[in-house]
Amino acid sequence: MFNVDADSYKKYYPEFPDELKELGDLYNQFNDETDDILLAFNEYLKIFPIINYWRIEVFYSWDICRQSLVCATAVFEDNLRNIDLNDISKERIYNENIVEYYLDNVTYRVFSILEKIGQMVNVLMELGYKEHEVSYLEVKNKLIEIYPDHHITGIFTLLENGDSNNKKLRKYRNSITHRRDPKQQFFQLKNMKLSWEHGEGNEDFNQIIVNRSFLRKPELTIEELLKVITSFYHRLTDYIKYLFLVTLPEIIKRYEDEVEFYQSQIPEELKKELNINSKE
Numbered sequence: 001m002f003n004v005d006a007d008s009y010k011k012y013y014p015e016f017p018d019e020l021k022e023l024g025d026l027y028n029q030f031n032d033e034t035d036d037i038l039l040a041f042n043e044y045l046k047i048f049p050i051i052n053y054w055r056i057e058v059f060y061s062w063d064i065c066r067q068s069l070v071c072a073t074a075v076f077e078d079n080l081r082n083i084d085l086n087d088i089s090k091e092r093i094y095n096e097n098i099v100e101y102y103l104d105n106v107t108y109r110v111f112s113i114l115e116k117i118g119q120m121v122n123v124l125m126e127l128g129y130k131e132h133e134v135s136y137l138e139v140k141n142k143l144i145e146i147y148p149d150h151h152i153t154g155i156f157t158l159l160e161n162g163d164s165n166n167k168k169l170r171k172y173r174n175s176i177t178h179r180r181d182p183k184q185q186f187f188q189l190k191n192m193k194l195s196w197e198h199g200e201g202n203e204d205f206n207q208i209i210v211n212r213s214f215l216r217k218p219e220l221t222i223e224e225l226l227k228v229i230t231s232f233y234h235r236l237t238d239y240i241k242y243l244f245l246v247t248l249p250e251i252i253k254r255y256e257d258e259v260e261f262y263q264s265q266i267p268e269e270l271k272k273e274l275n276i277n278s279k280e
Contacts, residue, residue: 003098008074015073016066019237020059023244027055030248034255045258047123048251054120055244061113062240065106069233072102076226099222100183106229107173110236114159117243121152124247151246159239165231172225182220190214 031052039045079095118136122129127142143153160166175182195207 004071004074008078009070012070012074012077016070016233018063018066019241020062023241023248024059026248027052027244030252030255035259038255038258042258045255047126048255050123051120051247051251054116054123057116058113058120058240058244061109061116062237065109065113065233068102068105068109069230072099072106072226073230075099075102076222080222096222099226103222103225103229104176106233107169107176110169110229110232111173113236113240117240121156124250125150125152152243155239155243155246158242159235163232163235165228165235168228169232172220172228183222183225 034048039048075095075098080092080099083092083095114136115134118134118139119131121127121139121143122134125143125147127139127146129138129142140156143150143156147153172182189211190213192210192212193207194210
């Protein structure tokens with residue numbers, strides 16, 4: 001990551017530890033211990049490499065978010081925390097731009113992560129969508145429709161329950177993508193009523209409605225956005241851990257069932273010759 005020295009990075013790194021490393025190691029261990037031929041040709045197991053591919057994509061994008069938040073936090077805390085918002089120096093603007101770059105990077109990636117999770121779950125749960133048809137929302141709604149009591153369906157609804165930062169971040173992403181940057185001043189049209197006296201008495205007025213532009217204050221500060229994104233990131237991290245923790249045993253169970261079935265089809269004499277152990 002650029003614009004952040006090694007000392008600053010190490011200082012704030014503990015706030016965003018690599019919480020997915022051990023989980024990734026478990027998936028890699030399972031992948032190393034499985035039979036590649038069985039995974040490739042077995043009708044029920046051929047989806048596992050695809051699931052693991054999406055798992056790697058999710059974990060990689062999450063790690064980029066993690067590193068970006070370390071950098072954003074370092075620059076903000078070391079260079080902006082005690083700076084007056086009315087300070088218009090080049091240094092303040094430069095540091096705000098760095099923080100904004102990292103935060104926008106995280107903003108786009110966290111929602112990309114959800115879409116990739118949708119791809120993985122579509123394959124795992126055999127929902128039937130083609131890759132270009134998949135969206136996180138479509139997958140969630142389909143799960144609720146056909147697997148309302150499944151534990152993965154329950155996990156899908158956890159992310160959005162009771163978390164206002166989810167809505168705030170979606171609103172921010174939508175705004176910077178389709179309209180304007182809510183961290184900047186902006187002009188907005190508004191009706192204004194103009195009236196003036198006429199005649200000799202004060203009770204007589206003329207009135208007109210004028211629609212004109214007004215300069216509005218920013219709706220969001222860099223500090224507020226950092227708090228929203230950091231909170232959502234930690235919630236997303238727990239969500240990813242929980243989802244992939246409960247997914248792995250299901251994958252292992254399917255694999256073991258297929259291996260057991262495969263072995264049950266082999267004559268005992270051939271098992272002894274091939275040194276294949278039968279399950280008791």
